[in-house]
Each structure stands twice: as C-alpha cells, then as structure tokens.
Amino acid sequence: MQERNGATIANIVETLWQTMPDHFDAHSKLLVTPENNRTRGFDYRISSYQPKGYVKPHKHKVQEQIYHVLEGEGLMELDGERYVVRRHDVIFIPPGVEHAIYNSGLEDLVFLVLTTPPTDE
Numbered sequence: 063m064q065e066r067n068g069a070t071i072a073n074i075v076e077t078l079w080q081t082m083p084d085h086f087d088a089h090s091k092l093l094v095t096p097e098n099n100r101t102r103g104f105d106y107r108i109s110s111y112q113p114k115g116y117v118k119p120h121k122h123k124v125q126e127q128i129y130h131v132l133e134g135e136g137l138m139e140l141d142g143e144r145y146v147v148r149r150h151d152v153i154f155i156p157p158g159v160e161h162a163i164y165n166s167g168l169e170d171l172v173f174l175v176l177t178t179p180p181t182d183e
Contacts, residue, residue, distance in 0.1 A: 087115030
C-alpha cells in the first residue's frame with residue numbers, strides 16, 4: 063500500500079480474503095476500513111460467495127449498506143421477501159431492514175459492499 067497525507071493506493075491482491083461470522087461459503091476482502099485506513103465514515107469491501115454461499119438474515123441498528131453485484135446471480139432477501147439479483151444490480155439497505163444474500167446461481171456471486179457508518183453502535 064502506498065500512502066501520502068492519509069490518502070492510500072492499494073491493489074486488491076494486497077488484502078487477504080477473510081470469512082466473517084455468520085457467513086457460509088462466503089469470503090470478503092476488507093479494502094477500506096477504519097482498521098486499515100484513516101476513514102471514520104465507512105467500510106468498503108468486496109465479497110465472493112461460492113454456489114450455496116450465504117449470510118444469515120440480520121439487520122443493522124444505524125448502518126446503511128449498498129451492494130453492487132459484479133458477477134454471478136443470487137437471491138437478496140429483504141424483510142422476508144426474496145428478489146433475484148445479478149450483474150450490475152445495486153441494492154440499498156436502510157437501517158432496520160432484515161436482509162440476507164444467497165448464491166443460488168451456478169458460479170461465484172461477487173459484489174461490492176459499502177457500509178456507513180463502519181460500526182453499528
């Protein structure tokens with residue numbers, strides 16, 4: 063990673079994949095977070111869910127999220143309703159909406175996630 067006056071440039075391969083709690087056959091690279099950059103306002107990551115991969119339904123108290131699907135297809139669950147999502151669909155999730163995403167497709171489901179604020183406190 064290169065840094066100058068708090069600004070950073072990093073290549074995605076510099077960040078290792080992680081498996082987050084309550085995620086199954088699903089991995090994320092935490093690209094810009096308060097832990098690895100000087101941001102205080104958001105968490106930005108890329109996620110890759112293998113076929114059958116998913117995150118358990120959950121909701122956030124104060125966090126807003128945006129998902130941008132880059133590859134694959136699956137199901138986005140919002141307050142119990144499921145919707146097909148595929149390449150270049152953008153999903154906005156306000157606080158309090160229970161949600162989950164499932165890779166019901168035949169290839170990896172890859173998407174960006176932007177969360178603000180970075181913690182749900």
